[in-house]
Amino acid sequence: MQQSTIQAVTYTKDVAAIDRILEAYCLYYIGNASVSKITQQKFQFATSSLQLTLTGRTFIRQIEGPKKLFLIYILCAVVNVLPGRTMPRDNKQVQIQEFVIVNDECKPVIFTMWEEFLDSYAAQLVDVAPTFPIILIITQVKNYCQAYTPIPQAAELQNWVKGNCTYIEKSVPDRLYEREHQTIETPAENQF
Numbered sequence: 001m002q003q004s005t006i007q008a009v010t011y012t013k014d015v016a017a018i019d020r021i022l023e024a025y026c027l028y029y030i031g032n033a034s035v036s037k038i039t040q041q042k043f044q045f046a047t048s049s050l051q052l053t054l055t056g057r058t059f060i061r062q063i064e065g066p067k068k069l070f071l072i073y074i075l076c077a078v079v080n081v082l083p084g085r086t087m088p089r090d091n092k093q094v095q096i097q098e099f100v101i102v103n104d105e106c107k108p109v110i111f112t113m114w115e116e117f118l119d120s121y122a123a124q125l126v127d128v129a130p131t132f133p134i135i136l137i138i139t140q141v142k143n144y145c146q147a148y149t150p151i152p153q154a155a156e157l158q159n160w161v162k163g164n165c166t167y168i169e170k171s172v173p174d175r176l177y178e179r180e181h182q183t184i185e186t187p188a189e190n191q192f
Contacts, residue, residue: 004047006046006052007044007046007048007051007052008030008033008053008054009052010053010054010055013056014055017056018058021060023062026063027062027063028060028061028063029060029061029063030052030059031058031059032058032059033053033055034053035052036051037051038050073136074103074136074137075103075136075157076102076137077133077134077158077161078100079100079108079129079132079168079171080129082097082099082100082110084096084097084118085098089114094114094115095115096112096113096114096115097113097118097122097126098110099129101135102157102168106160106167108168108171132158132161132168136154
């Protein structure tokens with residue numbers, strides 16, 4: 001059976017209400033949400049080309065049952081540090097630090113650390129970013145980031161980074177971590 005995903009959006013006046021209801025890694029019954037086609041592919045982040053629009057009047061009820069612990073592991077190389085900035089969260093502005101990382105698919109993406117990680121993990125990564133460190137990101141409800149991961153896959157990724165500096169250096173100014181700028185092909189798998 002093939003899994004598919006659908007994304008949901010909410011707009012300014014309903015964000016706070018929806019944010020209080022939804023929890024990460026939980027399943028929900030959702031009713032009275034409008035369904036629309038995603039008109040610009042660059043805004044499609046799920047497998048379905050449809051999206052739900054959630055409002056304060058949308059029926060949302062968590063499905064009862066044992067909660068599964070979902071862990072996501074991302075082995076990547078940090079290739080650049082973007083300028084720190086603020087973002088709205090919980091009706092206030094919070095500091096974030098963004099990094100351009102290259103994952104094991106050799107694709108540059110943005111990795112964001114929120115203010116609770118700025119003095120610890122983010123500060124360490126900013127210091128060592130010029131050396132293209134290999135890190136293992138383990139994420140669930142709480143995040144964890146380990147630098148200098150002593151596993152064989154980390155050594156393979158480090159070798160790929162060393163051999164593809166030209167591609168990495170091009171990925172940052174060309175903003176290849178943004179979907180609309182991903183016009184060049186990533187290196188062939190045999191280069192990894």
